[in-house]
Amino acid sequence: MTATVSLTDVAAPALSLRDIHHTFAANQVVKGIDLNIAPGEVVCLLGPSGCGKTTLLRIAAGLEVLQEGAVSLDGKPIAAPGKRHVPPEKRNVGLAFQDSALFPHLSVLENVTFGLKHLPNRERRERAIELLTQLGMANYIETYPHMLSGGQQQRVALARALAPTPKLMLLDEPFSSLDARLRDRIRDDTLHVLKKLGSATLLVTHDPEEAMFMADRIALMRDGKIIQTGTPRELYCAPIDPFVVTFFGEVNELRGTVHQGKVQTPVGAVDASWLPEGSEAQVMIRPEALRIKERDLPFEAHNHSHVVMAKLLGRTSLIHLCAHSDDGQEAHLHARVPGVFLPEEGQPIDIDLDHSQVFIFPR
Numbered sequence: 001m002t003a004t005v006s007l008t009d010v011a012a013p014a015l016s017l018r019d020i021h022h023t024f025a026a027n028q029v030v031k032g033i034d035l036n037i038a039p040g041e042v043v044c045l046l047g048p049s050g051c052g053k054t055t056l057l058r059i060a061a062g063l064e065v066l067q068e069g070a071v072s073l074d075g076k077p078i079a080a081p082g083k084r085h086v087p088p089e090k091r092n093v094g095l096a097f098q099d100s101a102l103f104p105h106l107s108v109l110e111n112v113t114f115g116l117k118h119l120p121n122r123e124r125r126e127r128a129i130e131l132l133t134q135l136g137m138a139n140y141i142e143t144y145p146h147m148l149s150g151g152q153q154q155r156v157a158l159a160r161a162l163a164p165t166p167k168l169m170l171l172d173e174p175f176s177s178l179d180a181r182l183r184d185r186i187r188d189d190t191l192h193v194l195k196k197l198g199s200a201t202l203l204v205t206h207d208p209e210e211a212m213f214m215a216d217r218i219a220l221m222r223d224g225k226i227i228q229t230g231t232p233r234e235l236y237c238a239p240i241d242p243f244v245v246t247f248f249g250e251v252n253e254l255r256g257t258v259h260q261g262k263v264q265t266p267v268g269a270v271d272a273s274w275l276p277e278g279s280e281a282q283v284m285i286r287p288e289a290l291r292i293k294e295r296d297l298p299f300e301a302h303n304h305s306h307v308v309m310a311k312l313l314g315r316t317s318l319i320h321l322c323a324h325s326d327d328g329q330e331a332h333l334h335a336r337v338p339g340v341f342l343p344e345e346g347q348p349i350d351i352d353l354d355h356s357q358v359f360i361f362p363r
């Protein structure tokens with residue numbers, strides 16, 4: 001019998017962070033973090049402002065001296081508290097930040113070839129131009145940084161970080177200074193370049209959509225700790241606690257008591273078989289889990305579920321609704337429906353639940 005062994009089982013992690021703790025004055029900002037990144041894997045460190053993401057990335061980069069724990073690159077220890085600190089420039093990692101400064105006296109091409117001194121001239125130039133082309137900057141190779149917009153400078157900074165093909169890229173909010181349209185394009189270009197080069201990547205972001213767009217795996221942080229690690233699908237569809245659910249977008253929150261393995265809500269019964277009978281539960285329903293069907297009933301039938309308000313948000317419509325159950329329970333909920341769906345105020349409706357986007361937790 002042969003066992004299947006994946007590449008990630010045999011190859012040393014591109015980055016390994018073990019039991020990392022970090023304190024500024026008396027403020028403990030990283031509290032025991034373990035994280036591995038496999039070769040070629042894109043991992044997003046996601047979390048609210050101040051939860052310690054940047055500090056962790058700076059520790060991996062060597063910009064903060066490690067206080068507690070261990071850091072390895074490619075299986076080799078590069079930082080141990082009080083013993084070993086390989087400086088950032090010797091770690092063979094690519095770094096790009098929200099506002100990465102370019103060398104002002106060098107052209108775009110010279111900025112990108114800067115880290116390629118070990119290559120012959122021609123190869124250096126070809127490599128830089130290839131990357132600048134992939135990031136939409138091929139027409140600016142002779143331009144100087146002060147002549148570029150912020151978004152263009154950011155693309156050059158990404159090309160400069162990627163040019164030496166580092167085994168590990170550390171990116172801290174590299175797209176957040178860009179306006180929405182440009183950000184989408186540069187994110188897309190960057191993702192394709194990272195995958196083509198096969199660089200393992202740790203990307204810090206506070207934007208869940210960005211994390212889902214970029215990541216093979218997401219590590220969601222709160223208050224110095226990783227709360228859940230998994231694929232975007234695992235975090236979105238199998239969140240382990242209410243914080244994880246709410247971090248990925250608005251949810252309808254209801255409460256109820258577990259009775260015969262279920263909690264009754266105004267939109268139907270929700271399975272709670274894993275919770276103790278009689279316990280209080282929190283039911284979280286994503287807006288897209290509410291499926292609405294218009295009913296041919298008089299608009300005055302207000303003991304039936306009905307539309308309170310409908311707004312077009314662009315790609316989706318947001319329906320404010322009043323949900324009624326047969327036993328007299330009532331709740332104001334938000335539903336999201338793809339495309340243009342704008343029923344009139346008072347329109348009676350039936351509501352079905354997509355249970356895959358309903359989550360239940362003990363209160």
Ligand SMILES: Nc1ncnc2c1ncn2[C@@H]1O[C@H](COP(=O)(O)OP(=O)(O)OP(=O)(O)O)[C@@H](O)[C@H]1O
Nearest residue numbers: 024025029047048049050051052053054055056206
């Ligand atoms: N050099 C420093 N000296 C003192 N406190 C610091 C220092 N750097 C960060 N902190 C504090 O550590 C905490 C974590 O900061 P960090 O920048 O790691 O968070 P973050 O999750 O990246 O936040 P953001 O998304 O806002 O950048 C914050 O309370 C911050 O004020």
